[in-house]
Amino acid sequence: xxxxxxxxxxxxxxxxxxxxxxxxxxxxxxxxxxxxxxxxxxxxxxxxxxxxxxxxxxxxxxxxxxxxxxxxxxxxxxxxxxxxxxxxxxxxxxxxxxxxxxxxxxxxxxxxxxxxxxxxxxxxxxxxxxxxxxxxxxxxxxxxxxxxxxxxxxxxxxxxxxxxxxxxxxxxxxxxxxxxxxxxxxxxxxxxxxxxxxxxxxxxxxxxxxxxxxxxxxxxxxxxxxxxxxxxxxxxxxxxxxxxxxxxxxxxxxxxxxxxxxxxxxxxxxxxxxxxxxxxxxxxxxxxxxxxxxxxxxxxxxxxxxxxxxxxxxxxxxxxxxxxxxxxxxxxxxxxxxx
Amino acid sequence: xxxxxxxxxxxxxxxxxxxxxxxxxxxxxxxxxxxxxxxxxxxxxxxxxxxxxxxxxxxxxxxxxxxxxxxxxxxxxxxxxxxxxxxxxxxxxxxxxxxxxxxxxxxxxxxxxxxxxxxxxxxxxxxxxxxxxxxxxxxxxxxxxxxxxxxxxxxxxxxxxxxxxxxxxxxxxxxxxxxxxxxxxxxxxxxxxxxxxxxxxxxxxxxxxxxxxxxxxxxxxxxxxxxxxxxxxxxxxxxxxxxxxxxxxxxxxxxxxxxxxxxxxxxxxxxxxxxxxxxxxxxxxxxxxxxxxxxxxxxxxxxxxxxxxxxxxxxxxxxxxxxxxxxxxxxxxxxxxxxxxxxxxxxxxxxxxxxxxxxxxxxxxxxxxxxxxxxxxxxxxxxxxxxxxxxxxxxxxxxxxxxxxxxxxxxxxxxxxxxxxxxxxxxxxxxxxxxxxxxxxxxxxxxxxxxxxxx
Numbered sequence: 065x066x067x068x069x070x071x072x073x074x075x076x077x078x079x080x081x082x083x084x085x086x087x088x089x090x091x092x093x094x095x096x097x098x099x100x101x102x103x104x105x106x107x108x109x110x111x112x113x114x115x116x117x118x119x120x121x122x123x124x125x126x127x128x129x130x131x132x133x134x135x136x137x138x139x140x141x142x143x144x145x146x147x148x149x150x151x152x153x154x155x156x157x158x159x160x161x162x163x164x165x166x167x168x169x170x171x172x173x174x175x176x177x178x179x180x181x182x183x184x185x186x187x188x189x190x191x192x193x194x195x196x197x198x199x200x201x202x203x204x205x206x207x208x209x210x211x212x213x214x215x216x217x218x219x220x221x222x223x224x225x226x227x228x229x230x231x232x233x234x235x236x237x238x239x240x241x242x243x244x245x246x247x248x249x250x251x252x253x254x255x256x257x258x259x260x261x262x263x264x265x266x267x268x269x270x271x272x273x274x275x276x277x278x279x280x281x282x283x284x285x286x287x288x289x290x291x292x293x294x295x296x297x298x299x300x301x302x303x304x305x306x307x308x309x310x311x312x313x314x315x316x317x318x319x320x321x322x323x324x325x326x327x328x329x330x331x332x333x334x335x336x337x338x339x340x341x342x343x344x345x346x347x348x349x350x351x352x353x354x355x356x357x358x359x360x361x362x363x364x365x366x367x368x369x370x371x372x373x374x375x376x377x378x379x380x381x382x383x384x385x386x387x388x389x390x391x392x393x394x395x396x397x398x399x400x401x402x403x
Numbered sequence: 404x405x406x407x408x409x410x411x412x413x414x415x416x417x418x419x420x421x422x423x424x425x426x427x428x429x430x431x432x433x434x435x436x437x438x439x440x441x442x443x444x445x446x447x448x449x450x451x452x453x454x455x456x457x458x459x460x461x462x463x464x465x466x467x468x469x470x471x472x473x474x475x476x477x478x479x480x481x482x483x484x485x486x487x488x489x490x491x492x493x494x495x496x497x498x499x500x501x502x503x504x505x506x507x508x509x510x511x512x513x514x515x516x517x518x519x520x521x522x523x524x525x526x527x528x529x530x531x532x533x534x535x536x537x538x539x540x541x542x543x544x545x546x547x548x549x550x551x552x553x554x555x556x557x558x559x560x561x562x563x564x565x566x567x568x569x570x571x572x573x574x575x576x577x578x579x580x581x582x583x584x585x586x587x588x589x590x591x592x593x594x595x596x597x598x599x600x601x602x603x604x605x606x607x608x609x610x611x612x613x614x615x616x617x618x619x620x621x622x623x624x625x626x627x628x629x630x631x632x633x634x635x636x637x638x639x640x641x642x643x644x645x646x647x648x649x650x651x652x653x654x655x656x657x658x659x660x661x662x663x664x665x666x667x668x669x670x671x672x673x674x675x676x677x678x679x680x681x682x683x684x685x686x687x688x689x690x691x692x693x694x695x696x697x698x699x700x701x702x703x704x705x706x707x708x709x710x711x712x713x714x715x716x717x718x719x720x721x722x723x724x725x726x727x728x729x730x731x732x733x734x735x736x737x738x739x740x741x742x743x744x745x746x747x748x749x750x751x752x753x754x755x756x757x758x759x760x761x762x763x764x765x766x767x768x769x770x771x772x773x774x775x776x777x778x779x780x781x782x783x784x785x786x787x788x789x790x791x792x793x794x795x796x797x798x799x800x801x802x803x804x805x806x807x808x809x810x811x812x813x814x815x816x817x818x819x820x821x822x823x824x825x826x827x828x829x830x831x832x833x834x835x836x837x838x839x840x841x842x843x844x845x846x847x848x849x850x851x852x853x854x855x856x857x858x
Contacts (some may be wrong), residue, residue: 153858154528170856236621237693238685260621260688349624351832366499367823368857369524 086129093125142382149375163376173377176355179269183340183356186270188333191277192326195284199292200314202285212289216282223279223342230275231347236260265353272354275343280336284329291325292318324395331392338385357381430483431476432776438793439779440771447770448484451763455486459760462501463515464750466493470782477776481767487760501755505530510755513764515572517750518819519555520826522569525753526558531568532754533560534765539567541769546571546786548745548813551644555815556751572768573777574749574784576803577632577711577816578639578733581695585727586703597737598640608706609677617680617705618673619694620687620835627831629691630669630838631818632746633709637665639744640735644812651820653854658847666843673838680705686838692717698728709733711748712784712803724799732806742811748819749786778804786813822857829853 101114101121152159167173198215202208218226235245239257243249248258262268295318303317319326341358348354350363357377365374435441461478465471471493478489492511494500498521504510505525516522525531534556542556543549556569580601587594590611595601605615620629638647642661649655650662676682680697681689681704697704699719708714715724722728735741752768754761767773774790777783781796784804792808795801807813818826833846 166856236688236690238681238689240681241693263626263688345624347624351624351626351835363824363828366496366502367827369502369823370857 089129090126094122097121097125145375145378145382148371149379150372152372153370155371159372163372164380166373167376167380172350172355172360173357175353176350176357176360179354179356180338182269183273183276183337184334187273187276187280187337188330190273191280191333192284192288192330194277194281195286195329196288196326198281198285199289200318203289203292212285215285218279219282221279223276223340224346226275226279227343227346230278234261234271234347236262262348262354263352268348268352269354272343272347275347276337276340280333284333287329288322288325291322295321324398328392328395331388331395334388335385335392338381338388430479432779437779438791439775440789440791443770443789444480444484444772447767447772451485451766454760454763456488457486457758457760458488458490459513459758459764460490460492460511460756461513461515461764462497462504462511462755463491463493463513464497464517466495466497473777473780473783476780477773480772480776481764484767485760485763487763489764501525505755512754512756512758512761513752514755515750515752517748519558519569519751519815520820520822522556522751522753523558525755526560526566526568529561530755531558532757532761533566534568534570534754536567538570538765538769542567542570545769545788547788547808548786548810551813551815552786554648556753569751569753570765570768571749571786572752572773574747574786574807575711575713576784576807577746577748578636578744578806579710579712579730579803580733581698581708581710581714581728581730582706583698583703583727584729586698586706590706592706594731595734597734599737601734605672605678605707613703614680614705615678615707616672617689617694617697617708618686619689619691620838621690621693625827625831626687627833627835628818629694629710630673630834631826631830632711632816633669633673634665634834635814635817636709636733636746637668638662638817639746639812639814640733640741641665641668641739643741644744644814647814647817651817653821657825657851657854658844663843663847666837666847670837670843674840683838687835712800713782715799724797730799730802743809744812744814745807745810746814746816747784747807748816749784822854824857825850825854 097118101117148155149163150158150160198212202212205211221229232244233246234248235243236248236258237243237245243252243258245258245261247261252258261271299317299321300313303313308316339358340356341362344350344354344356344359345362350356350359358381361374361377361381363374364370364377368374432439434444463474465474471491475491478491481487482489490511498516498518501510501514501516502521502525505514505528510530514525522531539553539557543553546552552571553567555571557565557567558569560566582594590608590613592604592607593600595604608615618629618633620627622628635647638650641664646655646661650657650659655661672678673686674683679686691710695708695710695714695717696719698706698708699722715722715728718724718728732743735743752765754765769787771787771789771791774783774785774787775794778785778790778792778800779794779796781800784800784807786807788808792801792804795804818830820826821830829850833850836849837843837846
């Protein structure tokens with residue numbers, strides 16, 4: 065118990081010190097800047113020039129800590145990963161593109177790519193779809209807010225936590241013994257034999273996707289719900305006066321107006337899906353053909369300790385996330401711009 | 404200044420996480436009482452004077468809620484004898500952490516790991532400190548099947564020279580068959596002492612309308628591993644230890660007829676509906692923790708269960724070992740001259756950052772006291788001949804310890820020795836495919852292919 069207290073105390077102190085340090089940095093650097101390139105009150109000369117210099121330097125000064133940490137924790141690791149991916153397992157000899165060529169021919173890699181594509185198609189579409197439907201329908205119910213809170217709640221659960229919960233849903237006990245898994249309890253209750261759900265290839269991947277959909281639907285719902293609120297009431301009224309029914313309004317009036325938001329939600333979930341690791345790691349560790357790229361990378365990196373192949377897979381993941389990410393940011397910027 | 408302060412804070416947080424282990428604590432067994440080798444401890448203390456105030460960091464697999472409590476009680480005697488301050492740490496993924504710490508140049512003084520394969524990898528990268536000829540000599544003489552243990556701790560250094568790096572500490576015994584003495588007595592079965600008798604017994608059971616075995620391979624992401632223990636035990640009983648070693652190093656290919664023969668021998672049990680509870684289909688999906696429960700159901704779902712020494716933790720509550728459940732040594736063929744092979748696993752201690760205190764600790768692990776203190780508690784088997792078997796906490800441990808001491812051949816769990824991509828990957832999943840219906844040739848080829856893909 066004292067250990068926990070000590071940790072909490074340590075963390076609180078660290079946060080406070082970091083905050084103070086950050087404030088001190090901005091204040092002191094700003095003061096120094098003003099001091100160095102201040103407008104000299106006595107002469108009045110060169111003040112315009114100094115103003116211009118200050119204007120040029122200040123943004124860099126303020127961005128410097130962020131740039132520094134981004135370089136250390138983001139840019140440098142990316143460069144290092146690319147470098148490692150061109151070296152052998154112990155990062156000693158240069159092997160060129162061998163690691164990538166190996167990956168293309170490797171069964172495990174191919175299966176992971178296939179599974180990732182399945183995840184990419186199914187999870188973002190269903191999460192966004194469910195999120196949208198719930199956002200629209202919940203607004204019409206008196207208990208809509210409660211429903212929305214419940215749907216949003218899984219967002220607060222970590223992926224590993226969610227996996228543990230769903231392990232109990234999919235748990236399997238041999239036929240005849242009492243089923244503690246919710247799904248098998250239902251199945252045996254209906255008089256059917258219990259199934260070891262997470263060992264049935266293809267279906268098991270879908271059972272794992274359900275976990276992520278369960279988590280991400282809340283995210284999609286909240287963002288889309290906000291977007292729906294932003295739709296001008298007049299357009300809906302005009303449609304109603306013109307005699308459009310609810311389905312027609314939904315597809316022809318609402319969707320086109322929030323299309324930009326739908327796309328952003330979709331791509332955001334897509335990026336989450338490309339990086340999905342925790343669920344696979346906790347549920348199957350890639351067995352029974354459920355392997356995905358991120359877990360495969362972890363295995364080669366930290367189980368097999370082949371830094372070359374692990375890094376090559378990491379680079380593949382990064383390259384596949386990159387275009388979606390750039391597009392997503394552009395899209396988000398454009399959204400901002402129109403407002 | 405700010406940097407210093409931050410460093411200080413993060414360091415204090417780190418120590419709070421890692422060092423929640425050994426601190427000044429009472430000795431669990433008072434010195435001078437019981438069957439413990441107190442003289443050996445005194446000798447050790449006398450030989451290691453003047454080390455007060457030195458510190459020693461240890462990284463190992465035993466975590467809180469697991470075996471950490473017991474290990475810490477052992478450390479207390481080391482601290483008491485030498486005055487060295489020991490910091491013990493572990494984490495959920497301690498294997499990765501050990502490797503990463505070594506790669507980052509900040510390893511603990513002592514690293515203890517249960518995978519010789521991983522240690523071999525670390526040795527080849529130059530992360531381990533050679534223990535020297537004297538220590539090798541000591542291990543070979545002081546331990547049962549000492550030469551097997553020496554080769555277990557000998558790996559190639561970065562230049563490819565075989566060097567002794569690791570000493571054994573704490574063993575698990577795998578060559579055990581668990582059964583219910585009551586059920587055996589009721590059905591009139593005798594404990595088999597040879598593999599021929601065991602096979603005759605299982606046929607007898609089938610003829611009587613009983614099911615001989617409970618086998619469950621389920622273990623979440625590690626599903627399949629119990630079958631690798633079966634394979635290894637059968638391998639040691641059908642082929643020579645040299646073949647076993649060649650299999651581990653892949654000099655004997657995984658799809659060699661010898662291996663396929665062993666796999667089919669396992670298949671003759673696991674893939675035979677009459678031999679296993681629930682039929683062959685249940686083998687791959689039954690959780691290994693649930694599997695032994697069949698021994699205790701009424702009527703018995705099965706009569707025998709092959710599993711390592713840890714399995715009683717998963718027996719039904721209130722099961723009294725020696726009465727409700729007991730074990731026998733998984734016997735060897737009488738007709739083959741392969742001695743009494745024992746399959747085991749265990750942890751090995753290495754020096755990852757040299758110091759006087761680290762050397763003293765490695766010596767301490769060869770002192771009977773370091774073994775006996777844990778033996779007297781739970782779940783610890785010792786190969787050290789000087790460790791007094793009278794100190795074992797119960798009869799079951801003592802019986803297991805004796806099997807270990809009588810072993811003529813000791814071999815380490817092969818899957819832990821193989822490269823991780825095989826031993827913790829394709830071997831596991833291959834065995835699941837095998838009991839699921841794939842042929843031995845198919846599975847053996849797949850596993851060999853995955854081995855060829857490693858470099």
